[in-house]
Amino acid sequence: MLSLRRVLWRYFPHLLPDSLLDAATLTAQTTRCSWLQRLWHQRSHPTTLSLLYFGLGLCWLLGGDLLINTWLHNLTPPPLALLLKDAILVILGTGMLYGLLQAHARRARRLHKVQDMRLAEFIEIITDVAFIKDQDGRYLLFNSAGARLVGRPLNECLGLRDHDLFPPDLADRICADDLQVLTQGALLNCENHLLIQGETRVFLSTKWPYRDANGHIIGIIGIARDITAQKQAEDLQQQARDILEMRVLERTAALLDVNRSLEQQIIARVQAETALRDSEERFRQLAEHIREVFWVYGLAEERILYISPAYEELWGRTAQTLLERPLDWLEAIHTEDQPRLRIAHVRKLESGYLNEEYRIIRPDGAIRWIWDRGFPVRDESGHVYRIAGLAEDITTRKLAEDQLRRQQVELARMSRLSLAVELASNLAHELNQPLAAIVAYTQACLTLLRLGKVDPRDLGGTLEEVAKQGFRAGEIIRHLRELVQKHPAAQGVVDLNALIHTVLHYAQLELRQTGVVLVLELDENLPAVLADDIQVQLVVLYLIRNALEAMHDNDSTTGERRLAVRTGMLEPSRVQVTVCDSGPGLSPDATMRLFQPFFTTKPGGMGLSLSASRSIIETQGGQLWATANADRGLSLHFTLPVYRNLGLPSLSKSRP
């Protein structure tokens, strides 16, 4: 019996109480037999059920047949027994089939009821609003969540419309949504806002058509969920996202800024590098192409750090040798300049400065004049760490200078000669005076003696006069010789006032003859100057003669002819001499060209003396210039350096 129960339990769950059925279900689920499981899961299916019951009936038939055969065989004869047997089987079978069908129907009903209840319970329990409306909008179903929402008991709500439950604007919108669902027959999601207890709540409504068994739309099923919190969360989230986004944007912008500035910095750096490269390139081009030798000496390294290619060309020595032997350049220097340059080199290392002119002898024997200058290069702390310099070939200039100097010397000599010649002719003329007197005296004596009118002893005074005139002539010749004699140019201590007196002595005749008033304004405390005595004499004499001639040529005898010679201190270190005439002066053009060689305003003049005088004075370290007088005439001034007894033999250096 136990086994039968098990079989029944297993294969006829419909016949068993629910608890048993549950157990059976459990068993089936735990069973590993897959086809059985499948069968079990499809047990409600009509085909499965038919097959099941057909099998059951067949078993029942065979078993009953066996039992009846055994039992009937004992009672009745075989043909009757067989008939009975069939009848019994049919009755039993029919009855069983009916019973089974009944049981099945009952179970199905009970099951539906349970499901409905579960559904209703589910609808009641959920927090979402669930509803079913008919086509007219009346609520057929409304759950308690909905009743709470509208604030009315559940029962009152049924049969009402949206306009009865909700504010008009919301109700209108709901109706519009409903209409859309009813006409389109499709699922619709929409959000509705509802003011509850002063708080706006957001509901997400999902609606779809409610169809009958034939598929006709007979209403609307819907569910509405309060998504306020979710919305708020979403809003917050949105806000957070916005903030985040904003921050991202800000950050991006900041990063872009940084990026931009970095790019600019990079560009600037690239430009700076380019500029530096250009600058270096330019420097290189400059250094390598200029004719001057550019050099850089490192004090710490004690060697030449850089020397431009012009060095090789100029010195005729390789730069490589110089880089290896820093004093190589010195060895090329002319032996006469070497000692000086060695001292200069040492001084250069101490001070950083160099400014020397020297000669070098190239390997081919050619001599070149170099002007070498060096300047200290300081590091950031002001410490001299390098010396940069420029060595220039000044041979051409030097030659030109020599040429010029020679020309100047020649000019000065010529001019001195011309001055001397003029003066000599002047003095020769003056010689005629005593000579004329001598001749006249002696002839007078001779006549007197011849005539015998006079005692020869009375002629003594006349003969003394003759002798005096002879001495006067000798004196003139002595002056002449002094001037014409070739003095070696030598600077010495000169008293300018005494010199002017001497010169005036020479010019006495002319002064006398031109009838000029001489004004001497000589500073008695005038210090001695350092100059070439004879040359300065020549200049002063020339200036006086020039002034006299200027006034002599002046035909206007209206004003007084006046020659002023002044001496005085211009500065503590310079003495000034001024020769001032009252002649016609000079036109501005002539004043400008006054010192040009071969310029003259005099008919017979060579125009050498004024330019020569200037060159003489400049050679003595002074200056010579002309100014127009306020009233009339011209002033010529020159300066000479004051002699200071410092024992400077180098100053009397002889010129070439």
Added chain:
Amino acid sequence: MNKEQSTVFLIDDDQAVRDAVALLLRAEGLQVETFANAPSFLESGAAERHGCLVLDVRMPGMSGLDLQKQLQAQGYRIPIIFITGHGDVPMAIRAMKAGAFDFVEKPFQGQVLLKRIREALVQDAEERCRQAQRADAVARMALLSPREREVLERVAAGQYNKVVAAELGISLSTVEIHRKRVMEKLQAESLSDLIRLLALQNDAS
């Protein structure tokens, strides 16, 4: 003729030259007056006197040439011998053009200078003589009446008396009377005397 002794006026700024030359000239028997400069000569009024001027060209103040110019301007015709130590040609030319008697360079041969001085003195004497004659002629001419002068001019021109009479519209005898008076007034012996006097007068005017 004026019997005044001719004097050599020596102007030189050089004392020695002045003394020596003066001594020489005096030894030769000439009368000499010396001046140290031109203005003192002008002031002395010696320019009016007989003689000649021995003048140094270059002197302070007024030069020899200046003095020459001034004397000429004042109408003095005293001969000037320039002496100079600066014998430059242009100056000599200027002096000679201006009417100098001579130009002697220092130092000079005493005899040369003496010769020139004597010549100058002779010239001066002649000049002064001529001048006196001229003055005389002018004075005599002044005595003539206008008609007499007209007659004289025509006669001196070689016109015959008849022609003169016809030209002046007077009678021949009147012409002859005029002519006689002219001869008397001018103290002329002959026609040639008349002509010489007329020339002298014209020369002087």
